[in-house]
Amino acid sequence: xxxxxxxxxxxxxxxxxxxxxxxxxxxxxxxxxxxxxxxxxxxxxxxxxxxxxxxxxxxxxxxxxxxxxxxxxxxxxxxxxxxxxxxxxxxxxxxxxxxxxxxxxxxxxxxxxxxxxxxxxxxxxxxxxxxxxxxxxxxxxxxxxxxxxxxxxxxxxxxxxxxxxxxxxxxxxxxxxxxxxxxxxxxxxxxxxxxxxxxxxxxxxxxxxxxxxxxxxxxxxxxxxxxxxxxxxxxxxxxxxxxxxxxxxxxxxxxxxxxxxxxxxxxxxxxxxxxxxxxxxxxxxxxxxxxxxxxxxxxxxxxxxxxxxxxxxxxxxxxxxxxxxxxxxxxxxxxxxxxxxxxxxxxxxxxxxxxxxxxxxxxxxxxxxxxxxxxxxxxxxxxxxxxxxxxxxxxxxxxxxxxxxxxxxxxxxxxxxxxxxxxxxxxxxxxxxxxxxxxx
Amino acid sequence: xxxxxxxxxxxxxxxxxxxxxxxxxxxxxxxxxxxxxxxxxxxxxxxxxxxxxxxxxxxxxxxxxxxxxxxxxxxxxxxxxxxxxxxxxxxxxxxxxxxxxxxxxxxxxxxxxxxxxxxxxxxxxxx
Numbered sequence: 224x225x226x227x228x229x230x231x232x233x234x235x236x237x238x239x240x241x242x243x244x245x246x247x248x249x250x251x252x253x254x255x256x257x258x259x260x261x262x263x264x265x266x267x268x269x270x271x272x273x274x275x276x277x278x279x280x281x282x283x284x285x286x287x288x289x290x291x292x293x294x295x296x297x298x299x300x301x302x303x304x305x306x307x308x309x310x311x312x313x314x315x316x317x318x319x320x321x322x323x324x325x326x327x328x329x330x331x332x333x334x335x336x337x338x339x340x341x342x343x344x345x346x347x348x349x350x351x352x353x354x355x356x357x358x359x360x361x362x363x364x365x366x367x368x369x370x371x372x373x374x375x376x377x378x379x380x381x382x383x384x385x386x387x388x389x390x391x392x393x394x395x396x397x398x399x400x401x402x403x404x405x406x407x408x409x410x411x412x413x414x415x416x417x418x419x420x421x422x423x424x425x426x427x428x429x430x431x432x433x434x435x436x437x438x439x440x441x442x443x444x445x446x447x448x449x450x451x452x453x454x455x456x457x458x459x460x461x462x463x464x465x466x467x468x469x470x471x472x473x474x475x476x477x478x479x480x481x482x483x484x485x486x487x488x489x490x491x492x493x494x495x496x497x498x499x500x501x502x503x504x505x506x507x508x509x510x511x512x513x514x515x516x517x518x519x520x521x522x523x524x525x526x527x528x529x530x531x532x533x534x535x536x537x538x539x540x541x542x543x544x545x546x547x548x549x550x551x552x553x554x555x556x557x558x559x560x561x562x563x564x565x566x567x568x569x570x571x572x573x574x575x576x577x578x579x580x581x582x583x584x585x586x587x588x589x590x591x592x593x594x595x596x597x598x599x600x601x602x603x604x605x606x607x608x609x610x611x612x613x614x615x616x617x618x619x620x621x622x623x624x625x626x627x628x629x630x631x632x633x634x635x636x637x638x639x640x641x642x643x644x645x646x647x648x649x650x651x652x653x654x655x656x657x658x659x660x661x662x663x
Numbered sequence: 664x665x666x667x668x669x670x671x672x673x674x675x676x677x678x679x680x681x682x683x684x685x686x687x688x689x690x691x692x693x694x695x696x697x698x699x700x701x702x703x704x705x706x707x708x709x710x711x712x713x714x715x716x717x718x719x720x721x722x723x724x725x726x727x728x729x730x731x732x733x734x735x736x737x738x739x740x741x742x743x744x745x746x747x748x749x750x751x752x753x754x755x756x757x758x759x760x761x762x763x764x765x766x767x768x769x770x771x772x773x774x775x776x777x778x779x780x781x782x783x784x785x786x787x788x789x790x
Contacts, residue, residue, distance in 0.1 A: 429703070429705055429706070430703065430705030430706040430708070430709045431709065432709065432710070432713070453706060455668070457783075459784070461780070461782060461784070464780050465778070465780060482698075482700070483700045483701055483703070486665070486667075486668065487664055487665050487667075487668040487759075488780065489664060489668070489672075489780060489781040489782070489783060490780060490781065490782040490783060490784055491675065491783040491784065492675075492783075492784060492785075495675045495676075495677065495783075495784075495785055495790060496675065496783075497672045497673060497674065497675040497774075497783040498671055498672060498673075499671060499672065499673040499680075499686060499715075500680070501671075501713065501715075502713065503671050503713050505709075522784060522785055522787075522790045523787065523790045524787050524790075529787075530787030530788060531787075531788055532788055533786070533788050534786075534788075541786075542786030542788075543773075547786070549784045549785060549786050549787065550787050
């Protein structure tokens with residue numbers, strides 16, 4: 224049977240990645256028949272109505288899912304299509320209460336026009352009462368118009384579809400997790416919508432263990448916890464973890480009633496992680512510092528020859544004192560991405576997923592390549608474009624060792640030379656130069 | 664910090680990681696707090712194969728909890744044994760360390776826990 228997923232027309236490159244991830248999560252065979260970044264309507268083949276409802280119920284970027292009764296480029300064609308494709312379904316809905324609605328993309332219909340359109344479906348043998356609220360079934364006329372049709376004087380939609388409403392998505396929870404209403408946030412908190420999408424794409428779910436090594440104020444942890452995962456997080460900056468007084472990550476979990484989903488948070492540096500090398504996590508997700516708004520630092524001294532010995536102050540080892548702050552040094556963003564991939568390889572269970580955000584310049588000459596690892600298969604790359612730069616959400620699947628090709632030995636990236644933040648981070652350098660090409 | 668997390672953590676010093684003495688870290692002068700959380704069989708069964716059972720036994724006895732079975736139960740055994748299920752839920756998920764430190768038996772470094780948050784940042788001479 225064919226079903227129609229009605230997406231939101233925003234974050235276009237994330238939509239299919241999210242639905243495909245949900246299909247994997249729910250164990251549903253999903254076949255995409257037609258999909259375009261320019262349209263919110265996606266035609267798919269699914270095993271059952273129940274599967275369609277299950278596929279979409281957790282989605283953030285879908286709005287709803289429908290059973291397709293007919294589709295064509297004109298209304299006359301649509302009526303023929305409905306008679307040919309779905310006449311066998313008509314008897315099922317002869318007596319139930321129902322409602323018709325009109326969903327128009329890139330066009331508009333006045334209430335009077337909508338009523339006229341709906342009247343044209345009078346040939347359907349529905350005898351049940353029409354109800355605007357509390358109806359048993361909703362039938363939707365989905366219209367798609369070409370972009371800017373009014374300006375071109377176009378009178379008719381380019382495609383029309385009649386579909387029976389089956390279920391809606393989880394889009395309404397975006398408002399619940401709105402950062403404006405959250406107790407503990409900072410300048411780099413990821414917005415609620417994209418945090419929840421990231422958690423979906425990483426397959427967060429009940430009983431699973433998730434980890435964010437750059438947890439910050441815990442935007443991803445909250446999103447994973449919402450979907451039922453036990454959320455762990457760490458950060459090199461203890462101030463993020465501790466927050467101020469009672470305003471901290473734990474306060475966010477408490478605010479949303481997610482306390483049983485709080486794993487732990489601790490202060491640690493990914494390049495000197497205290498986590499033991501074992502397959503501990505079902506998912507790892509993070510938004511590592513790009514080194515622009517917040518510095519990218521790891522433990523150690525800028526001068527590698529310094530600080531090899533314990534420092535004593537007034538006869539006491541300085542590092543044992545309460546107020547001791549360990550020295551940190553700038554680190555290469557690309558090296559950090561490689562470290563994240565290595566960490567994910569030994570920490571993820573088989574088929575567990577790693578998702579991280581990374582920035583890149585929009586100019587292809589300054590584009591930052593997607594890092595690769597023989598044990599990690601890229602499952603999706605989604606892009607959010609800003610003016611001069613973009614950020615991508617890259618997702619990998621941990622391939623079981625038995626499936627990793629033996630000859631695939633990873634090319635080690637040549638270590639970035641340099642000690643200043645600019646030398647170590649090509650994105651930062653490009654960002655502060657406005658991504659202008661050399662000599663221009 | 665939950666005792667589950669303690670079972671996932673070892674000494675952050677790179678040269679300690681290859682030694683058996685660095686895991687588990689040993690709680691010292693620890694204050695324990697216990698929450699009441701709804702137990703979740705799916706979560707506990709998922710956690711079970713990821714535990715290092717002998718390290719968990721060491722931690723439990725160091726903190727004065729009743730002894731654990733000598734070897735990890737299978738999922739079926741845990742399903743059938745309500746008391747063990749409850750005990751493990753309490754030990755791993757409800758009990759956490761609010762104050763104290765964790766000591767590596769290999770290098771002797773001590774990681775502080777304050778207000779439930781452990782700090783694993785290393786001084787320069789251990790990086």
